[in-house]
Amino acid sequence: MNNLIIDINGLNKYFAAEHIVKNLTVQVAQGEIFGVLGPNGSGKTTAIRMMCGLLSPSSGQGRCMGLDIIKDKEKIKKSVGYMTQYFSLWGALSVRQNLTFVARMYQLQHPDARVEEVMAQFALTERQHQLARTLSGGWKQRLSLAACLIHSPKVIFLDEPTAGVDPAARQVFWRELYRIAAQGVTILVSTHYMDEAERCNNLAYIAKGRVLIQGKPNDIINSQKLYSWEIAGRDLPALEKRLLANTEIAHVCQRGNLLYITARQELPLAEMIEKFQPGYQICRCPLSLEDIFSCLSKGSTLIEAC
Ligand SMILES: Nc1ncnc2c1ncn2[C@@H]1O[C@H](COP(=O)(O)OP(=O)(O)OP(=O)(O)O)[C@@H](O)[C@H]1O
Numbered sequence: 001m002n003n004l005i006i007d008i009n010g011l012n013k014y015f016a017a018e019h020i021v022k023n024l025t026v027q028v029a030q031g032e033i034f035g036v037l038g039p040n041g042s043g044k045t046t047a048i049r050m051m052c053g054l055l056s057p058s059s060g061q062g063r064c065m066g067l068d069i070i071k072d073k074e075k076i077k078k079s080v081g082y083m084t085q086y087f088s089l090w091g092a093l094s095v096r097q098n099l100t101f102v103a104r105m106y107q108l109q110h111p112d113a114r115v116e117e118v119m120a121q122f123a124l125t126e127r128q129h130q131l132a133r134t135l136s137g138g139w140k141q142r143l144s145l146a147a148c149l150i151h152s153p154k155v156i157f158l159d160e161p162t163a164g165v166d167p168a169a170r171q172v173f174w175r176e177l178y179r180i181a182a183q184g185v186t187i188l189v190s191t192h193y194m195d196e197a198e199r200c201n202n203l204a205y206i207a208k209g210r211v212l213i214q215g216k217p218n219d220i221i222n223s224q225k226l227y228s229w230e231i232a233g234r235d236l237p238a239l240e241k242r243l244l245a246n247t248e249i250a251h252v253c254q255r256g257n258l259l260y261i262t263a264r265q266e267l268p269l270a271e272m273i274e275k276f277q278p279g280y281q282i283c284r285c286p287l288s289l290e291d292i293f294s295c296l297s298k299g300s301t302l303i304e305a306c
């Protein structure tokens, strides 16, 4: 791959005897939005902190913007943008004061002009005098994103930037991400939201510290030998319980009025269900990333996406 901004090979992290990140290999090209997904505690934040020079790996190597993540970590820390998982600006300062403080920390030559520019870009000017702690979740995240871009970094790391933010605000946030990426900024973003996973150019799914699959969302979907069905009918929780007991079925999940089934092989599902309870409508449906990740987390075999 050309123009690699992040190029990580075989990274490991132990906390005491706990092997938290296992043989992490990730490559991200310039201007790409790369998503990192995985259950709570799977090592996403730890991996991000190693990639941006905040945490030393136990072993392995990697480069970020051409700089060595071990030897040059001080330089990396100053040049990248990092939005932490939890709001980490100052609640008792206004929007403007927060941005000015960050601009001064980076020792920008014209901090006030840059603050004006960033506030205009992120539609924060009208709220410049509002205390950060009084902003809604969506606006706090916009302020954090603005702060993380104040020194014009070429790569930004966003750790669950939209957690707890409503769908409309998340959509606005992602519009900003596309705009930023179109300017050539590389974005590595962790998320638990499947719609956000689909918005990424490439993504990696991590479980228990190990990347289980990585690739473009569509390639991941198309490369899996998994079959899925949707079922409509009465008392879906009871049906779910029965299907979960079947070892040929990898994943069962109710969404609204439908029950979604995923299996690793073609199954005569209609016949199987008819046997213990007739009257359900069963049809095949496209695989979703959520189905795939759920199957992967349960330790099923996977096919690498390109
Ligand atoms: N400094 C630390 N010392 C010891 N253990 C740690 C430390 N930081 C993280 N861990 C452990 O490493 C594991 C991975 O944590 P991490 O925060 O990287 O996961 P995560 O994927 O970001 O989770 P979440 O989705 O909840 O944010 C967890 O078991 C956590 O308790």
Ligand SMILES: [Mg+2]
Binding pocket: 044, 045, 046, 085, 159
């Ligand atoms: Mg985390």
